[in-house]
Amino acid sequence: MTSNESTINYTESSLCTMASVVKTARQHISSGDQISTWFVGRFMWLIWRDRFLNFHGQYGARLSRKHSVHVRDQKVSRSYLFVTLSPILFSAPNIHLKTMTELWVDKLTLKAPWGDFFSRLNDEWQGHTVYVCFYLFTKVFFRFYFLPPKGLYSPNCQCCLPRYPFE
Numbered sequence: 001m002t003s004n005e006s007t008i009n010y011t012e013s014s015l016c017t018m019a020s021v022v023k024t025a026r027q028h029i030s031s032g033d034q035i036s037t038w039f040v041g042r043f044m045w046l047i048w049r050d051r052f053l054n055f056h057g058q059y060g061a062r063l064s065r066k067h068s069v070h071v072r073d074q075k076v077s078r079s080y081l082f083v084t085l086s087p088i089l090f091s092a093p094n095i096h097l098k099t100m101t102e103l104w105v106d107k108l109t110l111k112a113p114w115g116d117f118f119s120r121l122n123d124e125w126q127g128h129t130v131y132v133c134f135y136l137f138t139k140v141f142f143r144f145y146f147l148p149p150k151g152l153y154s155p156n157c158q159c160c161l162p163r164y165p166f167e
Contacts, residue, residue, distance in 0.1 A: 007062055
């Protein structure tokens, strides 16, 4: 084994499904069914396409999905907006940019790691929305809980100042 990451574009479950389809297609091909030959040809084309994109059998072939077969610049250019907002957002954009550069190599990406990346992002955003909803709820609750009764509020009244800690 030359790498921990596979260069094939399919998950283990989809490859098992392909293998079972080919196994049943063998039985139907012997009876002269033309549709079964189409399935086998389609799967062969999908595997051949992945081998072609990764320069299979060539000098300098891609051995891992994170490595480029072309000479590429390791430094990714960042805009001024990205550089200024990154510290404010606790360097979260830098982490996501690093992950994206590992996923998007030579203008190619694999379906399974891409789906895993977006499911992780979705889980992260759901976690953030829980905290934001809680914060907004408490902000609105305390804002309206400490309102004085109608007619008693005077902007110059010094006794109402401690009742508005959030303003």
